[in-house]
Amino acid sequence: MSEPDTVAPEHADVLVIGAGLSGIGVAARLRREHPERTVLILESRSASGGTWDLFRYPGIRTDSDVQTYGYDFKPWQGSTALAPAADILGYVRDTAREYRLDERIRYRHKVVRADWSSPNACWTVTADTGDGTATFTTNWLFCATGYYNYEHGYTPELPGTERFTGRLVxxxxxxxxxxxxxxxxxxxxxxxxxxxxxxxxxxxxxxxxxxxxxxxxxxxxxxxxxxxTLFRRVLGDERGYRLTRQKNIAQNVWVYKLCQRxxxxxxxxxxxxxxxxxxxxxxxxxxxxxxxxxxxxxxxxxxxxxxxxxxxxxxxxxxxxxxxxxxxxxxxxxxxxxxxxxxxxxATGLDLLALGGITLSLDGTPVDITTRLAFKGTMLSDVPNFSFAVGYTNAPWTLKVDLVAEYLCRVLTAMDRRGATVVIAENDRPDMPTRPLLDFAAGYVQRSLDLWPRAGSVDPWNLQMDYYKDITVLRNTPVDDGTLTFTGADEATRGGDLVRPD
The missing domain is CATH 3.50.50.60 (FAD/NAD(P)-binding domain)
Known part of the structure; x- marks a missing residue:
């Protein structure tokens, strides 16, 4: 009896997990700055939009001004300060259509595992489709799964709920x-x-x-x-949008700092x-x-x-x-x-979930993400060709996603320039004091601090929730600043040691 045919895994240069606000934003940025690279998005649900498609309660809207919640490369057309979910969902899906991402989304693909192979310098990603499993390979894996559990929210112990004859929602x-x-x-x-x-x-x-x-x-x-509205009328949509963003970002940052001081x-x-x-x-x-x-x-x-x-x-x-x-x-x-x-x-909050609950392994060895440090708030220590997005707790979420996506594009450009296939943020100070990555007093954060990677005490591991500092670190600091380790194709094939740039 002959062996059954096996289907080769679908390959993408960059594989993004999640087709919400973050995933679409990252993929669109890649389309803009690296059009030569193939991008694939795996989405666990049957529709794009993430939060803005999942939640259906009355009045749902952003709690940040939409001019800073929108992507920096796509002007927001409305005049409302806080936009309803339907408008945000439309904005995200318009972005996906504009950058031809719809055809690159695989729905009902819940990623459960990602395994790195050093000899092949790539990730093998396994997704549950409901009808079995599907396998993909990628050179770079980006996790845009947000920070909470999509399956259920958080409800504390509430005595006597079984007695209640009304609706509990x-x-x-x-x-x-x-x-x-x-x-x-x-x-x-x-x-x-x-x-x-x-x-x-x-x-x-x-x-x-x-x-x-x-x-x-x-x-x-x-x-x-x-x-x-005035800026758009006088300056046009794009310049008016950018000026409004700059004004609102400064306002958000200074209100936060004044409250703290x-x-x-x-x-x-x-x-x-x-x-x-x-x-x-x-x-x-x-x-x-x-x-x-x-x-x-x-x-x-x-x-x-x-x-x-x-x-x-x-x-x-x-x-x-x-x-x-x-x-x-x-x-x-x-x-x-x-x-x-x-x-x-x-309305008792969210149940947080780090990296969508995905299991990572390196050459067959499981990765405990709670022992890893976050490099510049977007990569994991000693985990190759992997990055993630977690937005701000004290500012609009998308501000951080935009910077992280921009940084990823800069890293890929540096890899191309060097002929590298692997990039690692090596932690050469394993005894460094650490602190929680999400250093925030809210109950939903405090309940799950032990599920997340940690932040370090010195740069580039000590990235605060500070947009202007992030601009310096993620946009203005050269990628080749000695903090990342690049490996060329020859070293990867031979399994040679990683060497820091001069």
Missing amino acids: HPQQWPEDLDYAGKRVVVIGSGATAVTLIPAMADATAHVTMLQRSPSYIIPLPAEDKLH FPRQARAVIRWLNKRLLPTGFDVDTHFNPRYDPWDQRLCVVPGGDLFSAIRRGKASVVTDTVDTFTETGIALTSGRHLDADIVIT
Whole structure:
């Protein structure tokens, strides 16, 4: 009996995992700067768009201004400050069409394993298609899987949920048939999802209550960026977009730095803004006065102050308390109060997942990513031809993705110039003190710090969440600065030692 035919793995010069905002942005950058290279995108879901296709809850929008959330090479056409999910999804998919990436996406391909072969100087990537496995090879592997688990969100222990006779919903699995018209709704949580949901649902419900264990900082933002509209009218779309980005980036960076340097004054300003927009006599210090300082956790932004407007109109309210137990008709609080509810929404956060849960190995030896350091925030120590994107916790996500994609293109250009097939960020200081890669106080980050690579204490392993520093490190510093190790084709074939550039 003859042996069955085997299908050769599909090969790409660069393989990107994930067809969301990050993956499409990286692939488009590669199309622009390295059109001679083949690019392939593997997407676990049946559609592109990542977050903006997954989440379907009412009012979903970006919590960063869209002029800095958009790609630096593709002007955002709208005038709203915070764009709805449908507009962002359209923007991502327009980018994919513009750079002919649609034909390069393989849907329903969930990457489970990637194995590096030193003799072949390439990765073999295994994906689960639902009907079996598919195998691919690539010279460079880029992980654009985001930072959270797409399968489910985070819900804490909530006693008595089995007794509740109403609907219990997590925003990440929003049911299409959920009818909240005229219903009493309780939203558990006070983060970006909660402050988006409540004003979007308020007018249709009998009443919606935000139940929070502790307050978050919530600040209003004008619904429309009038300067962006002016810049576009005077300078044209592209130049107007770039000027708006520069203005908004500087504004974001300086607000963050001022909050960190002058937390007491920043707290006072935010309290003043809240008090001005809330009803007379509202208990601001109980419901909008967090225990932590501004920007120790991410600030929540509400366009046009819509959350405060819903509270003023009596359509929404805020309760600061903790859950004792669910009852048949709602939630009993530790204070003794009972919240009647037909629907309870647990806007309690994300379940983080590093690198999409993919298993890496080098020549058959598994890689424990929690023992690796992040080189310039995008490569892993001693892992060849591999990079990833994790956006900012204190600024729009895409700002970091743009810089990381640009850096990848610069590395590939340096490889071409040297005739190299392999690039490694070698950690020659294994005893270096380390810190968490995501150094942020938010609960969803703190719950999963032990799942991620680490950051070092010295450059180039010590990259803070600082956009202007990243410009220096990722855009302006020469790739051939002695921190990367390049291997030529001959050395890779012979399995020779890696040599740092002169």
